[in-house]
Amino acid sequence: MGSTWAVDLADIGAVYPWQGLELIMVLAAVAVWIIWHIVQIKQENNDYADDIAQFGSKEAIKKALDDHPI
Amino acid sequence: MGDNLAALTTVFTEFYYWVTVVFMFLIHVGFCMYEVGASRRRNHLHTLMKNTMLIPLVTITFFFFGWWIYWAFPNGPWITGPLLTDAAAPNAPTSPTMGTNLGDRITGVFWAAFLLFSWTAASIVSGSVIERIRSGAFWIIAVMIGSVTWIIDAAWGWHAQGWMVKLLGYHDAYASGVIHAIAGGTALGVLVVLGPRLGRFKADGTARAFVPQNPWLVTVGLFLIYTGFWGFYAACNVPIISPEGIGGEITGSTWTATTIYLTPTTLGAITVNFLMSLSGGLLVGYLVSKGDPFWTYSGGLAGIITASAGNDLYHPIQAMFIGGIGTYLAYKLHYMVENRFKVDDAVGAVAVHGYAGVIGLIIAGFMLWGYPSSPYEGFATVNPLGQTIGAVIMFFVLGFVPAWIVSKILDGAGLLRVPKQVELMGLDFKTLHEEEAAREDVRRAEKALA
Numbered sequence: 001m002g003s004t005w006a007v008d009l010a011d012i013g014a015v016y017p018w019q020g021l022e023l024i025m026v027l028a029a030v031a032v033w034i035i036w037h038i039v040q041i042k043q044e045n046n047d048y049a050d051d052i053a054q055f056g057s058k059e060a061i062k063k064a065l066d067d068h069p070i
Numbered sequence: 071m072g073d074n075l076a077a078l079t080t081v082f083t084e085f086y087y088w089v090t091v092v093f094m095f096l097i098h099v100g101f102c103m104y105e106v107g108a109s110r111r112r113n114h115l116h117t118l119m120k121n122t123m124l125i126p127l128v129t130i131t132f133f134f135f136g137w138w139i140y141w142a143f144p145n146g147p148w149i150t151g152p153l154l155t156d157a158a159a160p161n162a163p164t165s166p167t168m169g170t171n172l173g174d175r176i177t178g179v180f181w182a183a184f185l186l187f188s189w190t191a192a193s194i195v196s197g198s199v200i201e202r203i204r205s206g207a208f209w210i211i212a213v214m215i216g217s218v219t220w221i222i223d224a225a226w227g228w229h230a231q232g233w234m235v236k237l238l239g240y241h242d243a244y245a246s247g248v249i250h251a252i253a254g255g256t257a258l259g260v261l262v263v264l265g266p267r268l269g270r271f272k273a274d275g276t277a278r279a280f281v282p283q284n285p286w287l288v289t290v291g292l293f294l295i296y297t298g299f300w301g302f303y304a305a306c307n308v309p310i311i312s313p314e315g316i317g318g319e320i321t322g323s324t325w326t327a328t329t330i331y332l333t334p335t336t337l338g339a340i341t342v343n344f345l346m347s348l349s350g351g352l353l354v355g356y357l358v359s360k361g362d363p364f365w366t367y368s369g370g371l372a373g374i375i376t377a378s379a380g381n382d383l384y385h386p387i388q389a390m391f392i393g394g395i396g397t398y399l400a401y402k403l404h405y406m407v408e409n410r411f412k413v414d415d416a417v418g419a420v421a422v423h424g425y426a427g428v429i430g431l432i433i434a435g436f437m438l439w440g441y442p443s444s445p446y447e448g449f450a451t452v453n454p455l456g457q458t459i460g461a462v463i464m465f466f467v468l469g470f471v472p473a474w475i476v477s478k479i480l481d482g483a484g485l486l487r488v489p490k491q492v493e494l495m496g497l498d499f500k501t502l503h504e505e506e507a508a509r510e511d512v513r514r515a516e517k518a519l520a
Contacts, residue, residue, distance in 0.1 A: 013173040014166035022164040026134065033130055041206040041485065048492050051500050056491040064495040068112035068502060 079310060080175055086309040087179035093301020094186035098125065100294030101193040105200055107287030108417050110280070112496025113201045120205045121196045127209050128192055128216035132185050133168070136217035137161045140184065143225035150233040183305040184224070187249055188216035190302070194253035195473075197417035199260055201267050202493050207480045214476055215256045219468045223248050227460055230332045230444065234463070238456030239443040243329040244306050244340070244378035246430035247464035254424015255469020257415065263477035264486060266414030268493055277408055280416070285363060292367040296348065299374060303340050303381075306330060318445030332445050335382035343389040347377035350393030358401045368418055369397040372426040376400075379434035379457070383441065392433050400426040424465055431461040 018025065055064060102121050109117040128136075142158035145151035160167045160177065167174040168181070192212035199208060227234035228248040234240035242248050271277055282288050308328045313320045316332045326334040348370045355369015376396020377389040384392065404421035407413050415421070435457030443449050450456060480486040488497060496502070 009172055014169050014171045016169040016171075019166065022166070022169075026163045029130065030134055033127075033134070036127075037206065037210065040209070044204060044206050047500070048489050051495070052489060052491050055495055055499060055503070061491060061495045064112075064499050068496050068499065 083309055084175045084179050087176075087183045087305065090301040090305035091179065091182045091186055094183070094190070094298050094305060096294045097186070097190050097298030097302065098193060100291040100296075100298060101190075101197065102291070103287045103294065104291030104417065105197045107284040107289075107291060108197065108282045109200050110283050110496070112498055112502065114283075114498060115501055116205065116497035117200050120200070120203070120208050121193055123205070123209060124192045124196065124212040124216065125189060127213055128188050129185060131213045131217035132188050132221070133181075134163050134217075136188060136221045137168075137181050137184065138163070139218065139221045140225050140229070143222055144229045144231045144233065146226070146233050150236055184221070186305070187224075187245070187302070188220060191220040191249050191253045191256075192216040194250070194419050194423050195257045195260065198257040198415045198419040199264055200416045201497070202487055203260070203264055204485060204488055207477075207486045210480065211256070211260060211473060211476055214472060215253065219256070219472050220249065220252050223252050223464055223468045227464070228330050230330065230446070234456075234460055235331060235443050236449050238459055239450035239452045240456055240460040241331070241434060241438060241441070241443050241452045242379045242431060242460070243331070243333075243335070243382040244303055246375055246377075246379035246427040246434070247460055249427075250375045250378070250423040251427030251431065251461060251464035252469040254420045254422075254427055255465035256473040258413070258420045258424060259470040259473025260477045261413050261415060261420070262411075263474060263481050266412055267416070268490065270414045271412050275409075275412065277414075282364060288364065289367065292371070295371065299371075300341075300344070303344055304337065307335065307337065307340070308332065309337075316445050319447060320445050328445075329382050331443060333382070333442065334445075339383075340381055342386045343377060343381040343384055344374060346386040347373045347381065347389040347393030349373070350390035351376070351397040354394035354397040355401070358398050365401060365418070368422045369401070372397040372400045372422045375423060375426040376430035376433065378427075379430045380438050383438060388437065392430070392437070395433070396426040396429045399429050424469070428461040428465050431457045431464070 055061070098121075102118055105117050105121055106114050138158050138161050140158075141161045142154050144154060144157075147153040159165060160174075161181070162168070167177045171177075192215050195211065195215060196208065224232075226232045227240045227242055228245070229235070232240070267280065269278060270280065306329065308330070310325055311328055311332070312325050313322060316328070318332065320334070327337055328334050351373015352366060352370040355366045355372070359365030359369070373393025373396060377384060377392045380392075381389055400421040403425045404415070404418050407420070408415070413420070432454065435452065435454035438452040439454060441452045443452050477486055487493075492499070
């Protein structure tokens with residue numbers, strides 16, 4: 001893409017920046033996607049472990065059921 | 071864009087698909103409301119986030135590889151031909167036509183319309199597994215159906231050159247199978263590994279009723295799903311195309327709307343049939359459930375889903391009866407499977423989408439027996455055997471089996487189901503506990519200022 005819109009639009013195709021670097025952008029995005037799943041699963045495991053450690057006793061669960069009924 | 075007529079057609083088509091995308095967004099709003107309404111209070115936030123976050127995950131993965139699969143896999147590959155790498159190249163994530171491109175105004179909106187189908191497929195599964203599946207596990211399954219399995223089935227059976235259309239005469243104009251049967255089969259595959267919610271079944275095997283916590287949210291949610299379904303139907307059509315544009319056996323110069331197979335239909339016809347099949351489903355859903363609101367609304371959905379395979383061609387009265395039949399059978403099958411196999415499908419998704427979708431495909435095989443499946447030469451005509459094989463591929467081969475395998479792997483790694491204690495205390499317990507503590511802190515602070 002040049003620095004002016006004084007063009008015949010019929011001759012214009014892609015106009016986004018960093019043309020030619022699509023593969024690198026896609027690889028970066030795929031890496032973010034996979035890392036997101038890994039971090040999320042670790043967070044979820046830790047959250048459940050914390051929940052059980054803090055509130056996982058029989059008495060605490062019975063109280064939770066009373067506090068937050070069906 | 072060539073001459074003015076070509077420019078107008080292109081811009082109309084671009085705008086047409088854009089409108090369908092906005093309408094289809096309401097399906098997702100509806101599913102979120104429905105699921106939250108059907109879940110118990112202590113699981114609301116988890117239920118909401120589980121469904122919401124499938125949006126970005128399916129979107130980015132559909133950009134990475136889902137869209138490419140659709141264009142690369144119509145031949146199987148290697149059933150009727152090779153992998154179509156040339157046809158798929160402009161739809162790869164690295165293609166210049168996938169970015170802002172003044173030379174291509176259609177790929178983006180077409181991609182988005184398909185993406186919204188992907189969300190729907192994943193969201194159907196989401197409702198059935200509420201209140202005990204881990205979010206991380208569900209999101210992996212959502213990517214599987216949203217960006218892999220459903221789009222493979224679309225390449226095979228929902229593409230003008232799909233091998234199922236060519237060899238089997240498969241006809242599924244508004245996705246009884248390619249969205250609903252596969253989503254129902256996927257939900258069932260997950261459910262049999264995941265197991266029922268704690269306390270769902272009594273010691274003698276009979277089911278306890280887990281009553282929807284907020285029936286009004288469920289109701290509005292289902293109304294929104296109906297609304298979004300209009301957009302879904304419109305998105306399944308090519309809005310306007312000339313016989314030369316199709317390039318098949320159609321003669322003359324009459325422009326038309328077509329199905330995804332490029333077989334002619336009209337927006338008027340599918341609008342009437344949508345309403346008549348919705349009505350057939352509602353009428354039967356009300357009677358068979360003895361006026362239960364949940365099943366009456368779900369019956370409306372099941373009615374549309376059953377008739378969808380052939381709603382481009384049916385007479386409205388046929389659409390009404392087919393919708394009613396599908397709803398009746400889906401309702402009966404739901405309770406038969408629940409009682410016999412102890413499958414806890416929290417929202418009846420396997421029945422409403424899976425069984426109704428399968429039934430709709432088979433009925434279409436009989437109703438449309440001998441109809442051309444394609445405007446092109448050499449394609450099999452629509453027939454009951456082809457539709458039945460298609461239903462098995464959708465529900466079982468691409469639906470149940472991959473979901474069962476992935477669920478087994480996740481279960482083996484201890485990542486499928488939330489721990490028992492957390493399920494009992496409620497998936498939102500810690501958040502609710504912290505919120506209550508924050509409220510108490512504010513109350514104390516305000517009292518000190520009084």
